[in-house]
Amino acid sequence: MGWTADADRRWMPVAGLALAGLLIAATGPALAQSAPIRDYAEPALIDSRLAVWVAAQLHLDFAAFVLAVPMFALAIEVFGWRMARRDPAGAARYDWMAHEMARLLPAAYSLTAISGAFLGMLLFSAYPRLMAYMTETFGPTFVIYPMFFVAETIFLYLWYYTWNRLQGNRKWVHIVLGLLLNIFGTIVMFIANAWATFMMTPGGVDEAGALISLYDAVWNPGWMPLNVHRLIANITFGALLCAAYAAYRFLSARTEAERALYDWMGYTGNLIALFTMLFLPFAGYYFGFELFAYSATYGVTLMGGVLSWLFIIQAIVIAILFIGAAYYAWLGLLRIPGSEPQRRMVPVFNVALIAGFMVWATPHSMAASIEESTGQFHPLLGALGLMAPKMIAVTLILVVLYVSYLLYRRAGKVPVVPWARTGTQVEWALIALMALIILGLGIYGYFAPADIRIKTSIWQILVLIGGIVITFGIDLALLKGAETRAAVRWGTMPRRGQYILILLAFVIVWLMGLMGYARSGARLNWHVFGLIEDTSVSAGLPTLGEAAIVVTAITLIFFVLLGIAFAISALSGRDTLPEFGDEAREAAA
Amino acid sequence: MSNKPGTAGRNWLPLPVGSALIIIVAFILLKSVRPVIPHSVILLYMGFIVLGVVIHITLEDTRIRRFWDFFLAQPGEGGVLKVQRLAMLALLPLVAGWWAYDSVRPTYAPPVEIFQRHPTVGEATLAQIVVPPWALVPANWRDSDIAAGKVLYVANCAICHGDKLDGAGSAAPGFRYPIRPANFRDAGTIAQLTLPYVYWRLTIGGLQNQFNSAMPRWVAAPGDANASSLHSNDFTSDEAWQVILYLYRETGYTPRAE
Numbered sequence: 001m002g003w004t005a006d007a008d009r010r011w012m013p014v015a016g017l018a019l020a021g022l023l024i025a026a027t028g029p030a031l032a033q034s035a036p037i038r039d040y041a042e043p044a045l046i047d048s049r050l051a052v053w054v055a056a057q058l059h060l061d062f063a064a065f066v067l068a069v070p071m072f073a074l075a076i077e078v079f080g081w082r083m084a085r086r087d088p089a090g091a092a093r094y095d096w097m098a099h100e101m102a103r104l105l106p107a108a109y110s111l112t113a114i115s116g117a118f119l120g121m122l123l124f125s126a127y128p129r130l131m132a133y134m135t136e137t138f139g140p141t142f143v144i145y146p147m148f149f150v151a152e153t154i155f156l157y158l159w160y161y162t163w164n165r166l167q168g169n170r171k172w173v174h175i176v177l178g179l180l181l182n183i184f185g186t187i188v189m190f191i192a193n194a195w196a197t198f199m200m201t202p203g204g205v206d207e208a209g210a211l212i213s214l215y216d217a218v219w220n221p222g223w224m225p226l227n228v229h230r231l232i233a234n235i236t237f238g239a240l241l242c243a244a245y246a247a248y249r250f251l252s253a254r255t256e257a258e259r260a261l262y263d264w265m266g267y268t269g270n271l272i273a274l275f276t277m278l279f280l281p282f283a284g285y286y287f288g289f290e291l292f293a294y295s296a297t298y299g300v301t302l303m304g305g306v307l308s309w310l311f312i313i314q315a316i317v318i319a320i321l322f323i324g325a326a327y328y329a330w331l332g333l334l335r336i337p338g339s340e341p342q343r344r345m346v347p348v349f350n351v352a353l354i355a356g357f358m359v360w361a362t363p364h365s366m367a368a369s370i371e372e373s374t375g376q377f378h379p380l381l382g383a384l385g386l387m388a389p390k391m392i393a394v395t396l397i398l399v400v401l402y403v404s405y406l407l408y409r410r411a412g413k414v415p416v417v418p419w420a421r422t423g424t425q426v427e428w429a430l431i432a433l434m435a436l437i438i439l440g441l442g443i444y445g446y447f448a449p450a451d452i453r454i455k456t457s458i459w460q461i462l463v464l465i466g467g468i469v470i471t472f473g474i475d476l477a478l479l480k481g482a483e484t485r486a487a488v489r490w491g492t493m494p495r496r497g498q499y500i501l502i503l504l505a506f507v508i509v510w511l512m513g514l515m516g517y518a519r520s521g522a523r524l525n526w527h528v529f530g531l532i533e534d535t536s537v538s539a540g541l542p543t544l545g546e547a548a549i550v551v552t553a554i555t556l557i558f559f560v561l562l563g564i565a566f567a568i569s570a571l572s573g574r575d576t577l578p579e580f581g582d583e584a585r586e587a588a589a
Numbered sequence: 590m591s592n593k594p595g596t597a598g599r600n601w602l603p604l605p606v607g608s609a610l611i612i613i614v615a616f617i618l619l620k621s622v623r624p625v626i627p628h629s630v631i632l633l634y635m636g637f638i639v640l641g642v643v644i645h646i647t648l649e650d651t652r653i654r655r656f657w658d659f660f661l662a663q664p665g666e667g668g669v670l671k672v673q674r675l676a677m678l679a680l681l682p683l684v685a686g687w688w689a690y691d692s693v694r695p696t697y698a699p700p701v702e703i704f705q706r707h708p709t710v711g712e713a714t715l716a717q718i719v720v721p722p723w724a725l726v727p728a729n730w731r732d733s734d735i736a737a738g739k740v741l742y743v744a745n746c747a748i749c750h751g752d753k754l755d756g757a758g759s760a761a762p763g764f765r766y767p768i769r770p771a772n773f774r775d776a777g778t779i780a781q782l783t784l785p786y787v788y789w790r791l792t793i794g795g796l797q798n799q800f801n802s803a804m805p806r807w808v809a810a811p812g813d814a815n816a817s818s819l820h821s822n823d824f825t826s827d828e829a830w831q832v833i834l835y836l837y838r839e840t841g842y843t844p845r846a847e
Contacts, residue, residue, distance in 0.1 A: 296783045296845055297715065303781070305709035316633070327644050334650075347645055354641035358634055380622060381630060496647060524709065533713075 039129045040536045048126035049538040055122050057513050057554045059115035066112050067185045068238030072272055073101040074178040081171050092578040097265050099163050101242045107565035109156055130527045137211045141191055148188045155181035190227055197222035199528050201294040209531040221294050225287035232283050236276045237508050243269030244505035247498035257577050260491030266501050274325050301522050309544055310518045312363050317511045319357040324504045329404050331497040337486035339411035352400050359384050359393035391457045392442035395464050399435050402468055412486040415478050423478045427471050434467030509558055513551035603659045606673050608642045710789055718785040724830045727843050738835030741828055754839055768803050773840050780842040787833050
């Protein structure tokens with residue numbers, strides 16, 4: 001019930017249609033090409049590039065959220081649905097969590113549409129010549145896009161608002177609705193990605209920019225890499241925002257039951273984010289690789305030139321993300337009574353993690369004042385800033401995170417298999433061996449020539465993966481049928497853990513803004529790389545400081561808007577909460 | 590910081606003092622490394638260390654309590670503890686004061702500059718650079734060109750970039766850190782670059798408002814107002830290509846494909 005939900009329902013599609021109308025209204029004249037087109041205008045009264053930057057990033061943030069949440073929420077919903085027969089209580093809880101994650105969607109969706117409308121309006125009015133060219137090239141997609149957008153809108157509302165009605169026997173209908181929503185949402189993003197990547201790595205056009213093949217313009221060299229990268233990053237992003245939402249609800253919860261559920265939801269969100277985050281570097285390399293292959297200028301700009309400093313900032317921010325997530329996981333041990341033996345290990349991990357990230361974030365060449373000049377690369381830092389020590393650091397950090405997870409599994413449990421003692425010893429010896437081999441390979445690679453170094457770093461990763469597979473197998477066998485001395489007590493997580501989740505959400509939004517700037521800024525003085533030059537007054541890149549300020553401002557605006565969405569969704573009242581029984585807790589852990 | 594629970598704030602080295610000691614010792618160690626570690630990097634490291642200490646303290650509720658209890662006087666406590674508490678209470682404002690002083694104190698150092706390994710150049714500029722056919726394919730490079738390149742290198746470049754192309758020429762130590770003549774044997778320099786880029790770098794690039802290269806240019810671009818180059822031994826474009834081929838052949842790298 002609740003009036004806001006109904007109000008949402010009414011004005012949401014209106015916003016979607018308004019966007020479609022705007023796009024068509026704006027593209028119409030451009031298609032007709034009646035009057036000579038101006039190059040630039042300043043409709044927003046501020047620097048147009050700044051206006052477009054803010055609108056585009058906000059739109060991207062909301063769109064990422066709206067796209068990602070239905071993906072893992074649907075996965076959780078299906079998971080709950082599958083276990084309905086075995087464990088109805090557990091199934092109800094999973095269903096509740098999926099619904100709870102989806103709760104922010106209607107409001108966030110409206111913000112996606114509004115920011116998208118702003119972006120479209122700004123682009124067409126501030127960059128008439130560019131947008132006329134884009135319209136000429138991508139005309140048909142500009143017509144298809146709103147159609148898929150409307151389809152996404154319809155299925156989003158159907159999926160969300162039929163949740164309680166389509167339960168039980170009709171649950172599969174609901175799942176199908178969610179599936180369609182995800183398909184349409186993904187198509188919408190892929191279409192928009194085609195425009196964005198065409199501007200970076202144009203394809204399907206001749207040297208003067210005239211369209212030869214729309215297919216190649218859409219499937220330009222950067223398209224698939226960006227699709228993959230954005231799909232994964234969106235999930236990290238959406239999961240961390242859901243975790244932050246859960247943290248907020250935990251902090252404002254009035255009952256034990258509520259606290260337990262939101263604690264569990266925050267934990268799940270953080271877990272999804274951590275897991276997907278592990279794949280992001282590879283997706284990033286894939287994207288970067290295609291960019292470099294397209295033009296060496298990208299390689300120079302991003303890795304050695306102006307924008308290379310963004311990657312150092314990125315390294316530090318990623319360190320904060322991982323340290324925060326690890327801290328949250330360690331605090332999670334407090335939920336498990338009798339976890340003292342595990343907790344005693346944590347200070348060691350803490351030292352290892354901090355030391356690892358200090359190496360990881362060491363810049364190879366750094367900003368130094370003249371008083372600090374030595375006339376050469378710093379012998380110590382120059383050595384730490386190299387590839388080999390960083391690879392050691394990163395792989396050992398992953399070992400630490402993995403071992404933290406093993407401890408979490410072990411906490412509060414007593415193995416019953418007869419070989420438990422030797423098994424544990426073997427397991428730990430293997431992990432120590434794995435760490436040693438990784439270290440040894442790294443040291444060997446450090447002194448070896450570059451081509452061998454690349455091979456040793458691949459071996460380090462293989463050793464890591466192999467070690468994890470073997471030891472986890474042992475761990476599974478070891479804890480088979482283990483006696484649970486104390487189950488996870490959801491809801492007993494200290495409040496500071498919840499604040500960490502909120503911090504992580506802030507950090508990921510900021511990071512996404514920063515790397516969004518890197519992606520867009522890498523084009524330098526081109527609207528469409530190599531084809532349409534940016535001849536406006538603001539063609540140059542801002543300084544790193546200016547860029548960081550804009551990104552921070554965007555992040556703040558995003559959270560203010562999202563906060564409003566939170567507040568609206570809270571107005572619609574609280575659902576009845578599912579039970580958090582003992583056997584259910586067990587399953588959740 | 591290996592305090593046992595139950596002895597809250599009563600042992601010889603209470604938690605806050607131990608934490609402060611770790612931070613201070615780390616700072617002194619970092620500061621005493623020679624050659625000096627740049628301030629920005631020390632700041633980065635200290636940030637991580639402080640973070641680690643905060644994480645350690647806040648991981649357990651008992652530890653947080655022990656931390657704060659230290660600042661409350663207990664009846665019958667020893668003098669050692671009292672001295673430590675007073676020292677800690679004095680330390681915080683002192684550090685804050687020193688920090689404030691340090692950030693406003695006048696200094697004569699020029700502002701910190703960010704070093705770019707490869708300055709950015711527009712695609713359009715690079716597109717104007719035509720690689721001569723004889724320099725295009727590494728397999729077809731003529732030994733005579735490489736030999737000519739070697740002569741030019743030894744005469745013009747070795748003083749900075751070193752006889753062994755390792756960036757350790759006799760003039761190299763005179764450069765202001767972190768800028769240093771490139772070490773061509775490092776995988777991060779010419780191995781990453783395309784032929785037109787290296788040519789641009791040698792002949793046009795460098796001394797421009799965006800990027801104050803410490804390396805002189807080797808050809809004056811026609812019609813360039815800055816044409817009075819810093820030196821007298823300009824190359825013809827063929828000579829520039831010969832040096833570049835020598836760089837690659839001698840280090841065993843091949844230019845990055847375009």
